[in-house]
Amino acid sequence: MGSVSWCCCVVLLYLALFLKPFPILVKSLPGSFWSANTSTSVTNSFSTPDSVKFDDGSFVSIILASESHSYGHAYHCGFFCNQTCDGSLFAIFRILLEDGNISKSEGPTVVWAANPKNPVSVNASLKLTSERGLVLTDANGTTVWSTNTSSKSVAGLNLTDNCNLLLLDHNNATIIWQSFDHPTDTLVLEQKLMAGQQLISQGGLYSLSLTSEGLFAYINSNPPQRYFSGYNNFLIFGFTIKANSSYVQLKSKNLTLFSRGLIFALFVPPDFSAQYMRLEPDGHLRAYGMGNDVYDFLTRHIGVCDYPTVCGNYGICTNAQCSCPPPINGTSYFRQTNDKLPNNGCSLITPLSCEDSKYHVLSELENITYFPITKYPPKINPDHQHINLESCKQACLKDCSCKAVFYNSSNHMGNCYLQSQIFSLMSTDAGQENYHKVYIKVQKVIPRQKVKKVIPRQKKHWLEIILVSSLAFVLFLLSKSSDEAEEYYLDHVPGMPTRYSYHDLQAATKEFSMELGGGGFGTVLEGTLVDGTKVAVKRFDGLNQIKKSFLAEVETIGSIHHFNLVRLIGFCAEKSHQLLLVYEYMSNGSLDKWIFHRNPEMLLDWQHRKKIIIDIARGLTYLHDDCRHKIVHLDIKPPNILLDENFNAKVSDFGLSKLVDREQSQVVTTMRGTPGYMAPEWLNSVITEKVDVYSFGVVLLEILCGRRNIDRSQPEEAMHLLAIFKKKIKEDQLLDLVDKYNEDMTLHGEEVVNMMRVAAWCLQNDFTKRPSMSIVVKVLEGAVNVESNLDDFFLNPPLPNTRAGVHNQEVHVATTTQLLPSILSGPR
Known part of the structure; x- marks a missing residue:
């Protein structure tokens, strides 16, 4: 607390000499102090003199800067946007220095953000008032975040040398709010993670929590699943954790948990000096030192394959290498999401459809396990305890949300874990005695997609077949209604992508409410399939010309694959509903x-x-x-x-x-x-x-x-x-x-x-x-x-x-x- 007390004395002196009474706007930019007044505000803009563009494309607009420039870096506070800059954060960021000046060669590192889940747009404003403290408002007038200090009178905002953003009371300069009490995904030197607090990774998938029982890392599934534990009475490095642990603090040489005078510590190598620690989007807890020094705290205690998303959804981790589940009885049910990036996981070739649940089957994966089952079994439904394997499998087949079954037993009765979301799996040694079984739900090809006897020239190239089928389609129109003809045509052209039901896509797009864009043919909607794949659903409005465009897209790119062509995943064509195409999701939109x-x-x-x-x-x-x-x-x-x-x-x-x-x-x-x-x-x-x-x-x-x-x-x-x-x-x-x-x-x-x-x-x-x-x-x-x-x-x-x-x-x-x-x- 010595550094904080010293900062408070400086602030008191500043207030006594210069802030009687408060001026309308007293702001040193980029100084370390900002005074509160009803008109004290700054607008999110990256074209001001205090804005910096870095070589990686990121921008900052500096509001406050710490006075310390030690170790070749300095902490600043202001607006930050990354390379894509599709939204801005009010944040504290670490900037590298070169000869005392800002170095643009490496982008800033955000160590705290007020609004990580709600980025603001250009022209958003940050206001500091004595009545409300800090208030972040988007350009449309919506309040995005505030310090919620309406019951106290705020004098000013200060950024300390150890990267703590403080709201100060002008009467006695006491701290009435500080960023150290509201960690995001990072701990800086000397910052404490108190019992009941947690670090949450960017994107929100992982969390690190401190409780009276110990330090735990979770993947935030539903329900959350644990993948690391530093339990009480857990012996490591010769130190023991006792009950009633109070806080975790990052030191330059370790991550220390204080508890009743006893210490549990995760040490860094002797030549490493930690500057900050981050819970990463991949679940790793990494400490960052000077230059490019990085140290991974948890990997020393858990294996690489123990991280829940190391190989993506459905991916199998074997000695740190990723692969998809093998063919089952000669049939491949999975493919890599990205052939060049095997750690991105796998997806079902035929996505699960609740409407076609009668075609669901559970296929066993031999010599495979799942991270939470063997080490940290989740809570189990009482109805699924001490049941036989067949009852366990039937419980999953009857539940459309169930994607996999993990059955743990050393005899004929065991515990049944139904999983609605599948992360990475891991291999076990062949022949090793295992008391658990892993079953993945897959969907057999629906019979209507396998009609072959009416398809001419099956073994010819798909484009040639499409031309022949197109002629057959025209002839068929002479004797059938247009709706019936299109149904027949779509069901009999080989190489077609997956056919979804209207209700499947209705659920994937949350009742067609997640609109991304629109135009003459209809709308495009964001969606998520039952296997977790994010997609863009193109909805046509059903006119004859639009049907023609729909058919052109399906038959043209339904079976071609190239990295520089958007992949058509599937379609929906039902008589009583609109026409729908399902494409891979492109997160950065159009050029x-x-x-x-x-x-x-x-x-x-x-x-x-x-x-x-x-x-x-x-x-x-x-x-x-x-x-x-x-x-x-x-x-x-x-x-x-x-x-x-x-x-x-x-x-x-x-x-x-x-x-x-x-x-x-x-x-x-x-x-x-x-x-x-x-x-x-x-x-x-x-x-x-x-x-x-x-x-x-x-x-x-x-x-x-x-x-x-x-x-x-x-x-x-x-x-x-x-x-x-x-x-x-x-x-x-x-x-x-x-x-x-x-x-x-x-x-x-x-x-x-x-x-x-x-x-x-x-x-x-x-x-x-x-x-x-x-x-x-x-x-x-x-x-x-x-x-x-x-x-x-x-x-x-x-x-x-x-x-x-x-x-x-x-x-x-x-x-x-x-x-x-x-x-x-x-x-x-």
Whole structure:
């Protein structure tokens, strides 16, 4: 308490000398003290002089700064946003220093946050008043967080050198609120975790709790499951924990639990000096020292495979390696969520459906166990104690929410644990005597999905089969109603993705309430399947033209898989309900929201943009060259390019796509696409895959310039990007077009200009002179040079008026609505 008392004396002196009476606003920015007044507030903005952008893309706006700059770092308080900057935190963060100045080479580390579960937007405000203390209000006026100190009079806010944020009483400078009493996921040096408090990992999946019985780590499932225990009377390092433990405190050399004068300590290596400790999103409890020093407290006492999510849901951990459950009786029921990241877990190939529970079976996994069952068995339902194995299995089969059974017995009667959520499993040694059994619930293929006798040419490539099936479908329409024909068609095209019931998707989207976006064809909703997989559900509104788009998407991408194409997981087509498509969830939404803005919170640097460009090109190359039949997308534009959590780009929305025989050099079709992205040959309705190359050229230019192809907010002479592009090419001033709102883009201006020449090559009026997408990929990878003779590039003639009289309504008019139908392939 010596450092706190010293800080209080300094504050008293400050108050006595300078704060009689309180001025309207006394704030030293970025000093360590902020006085309370009804007008003392600051707005969340990252364009102020006190804002800092770091090399990793994160931002801070500093309000207070500690005065200590020891150990090459300092603590600051203010607004923080990470690389994606989709929301901001009022936080305390640790910033590295270099020669006494802020180092931008490494982003800040948040050690405490007021609103970790409720990030605020730009223009949110933080206010300090004597009546209410600290109040954080979002831009829409909603109160997000407060210190709830209305019963006490607050004089000021102070950030101490040991990273404690204090609210002080102006009468006697006593501490009336402090951040140390409200830990989030981190403990800093000398901070105490008191009995009854807990650390909660970012995302909320893990927690570390201190009780009178000891120190415990949980995964916050329902109910929570324990994976580490430091029990009372638990002997470790020669120290014993007694009852009535009082607090845990982080020291530079250990994590210490004080109890009746006796100490339980988790020690760090001798040459390690801890600065702070964090409960991580993966359940590890890591201490961080100087530089890159990291020490894992718990892994010394529990195995790597004992962490509940080490291999993701359904993943099996074997000697720190992850795999999916093996085939059962020759049938594979699981696949990896990401082939390149086996620790991301596994998912059921055929998701469980409550409506089809009669097809549920329990399959035993031999030599497999589950982390809580053997070490920390959870509470058990009294009805499931001392029952036989068959009764245990039947209890799970009758409960749709049950995903697995763990049966523990050394005789014919035992304890039955029903699990509604499955985390990582772990292998045991073959032949080892085990008294527990593990059963995973899987769903057999529903018979209606396995009708084969009416399918022609079963062993041919799926695209060829789709064409034959499409002809059969047209003939079938002559004798059946349209609804019956679509049902028949969808059930008899091989290679179809999973078919879900309407009620399954209704439950997954919480009664279709979790809307992500909308447009001409309907809405896109966020959902979670029964196996925990997060998805985006595209709901069509049921008109004939929309049914046509629905069928086009299903038959085009239902059976193709490429890393740069959004994966269609399943669909729903029932007579009495709306049409639904189920896609993989793309957490960063569509490309347009990342490149058409002036918000410093959402700036994509050059490396990210370059990778996205290559990803789009690879996805189109696969469609054009690597399928038995060419697939021409026909609607390439930023809203149809989706980004996952790592900013991998994936082409989406195949509602307008067309299959083309390899023997066909060109096809005749009705006009489709979005004005501004459509190639000039559409005027003749004769197209090749080169229409996608042209659209790619437009998108490429938009990414490099950071603006829309047609921007009606600009003056007439600057409205059309292609017109300006043509002018700048002639003047050899392409550098003027580089996104000037992004400093990183201008720093790489020469490389950006070279890529603009790729765009010019793709935008040539004569489609025969445009490169193929496979050549574009080689150019982007540096294996081929850009064509030097681009004299044929000129502004394309205007497309016909698409506001009225468009055949079949297949042209999307970009100027009539902000939310186009094509955004429906994924989250916004």
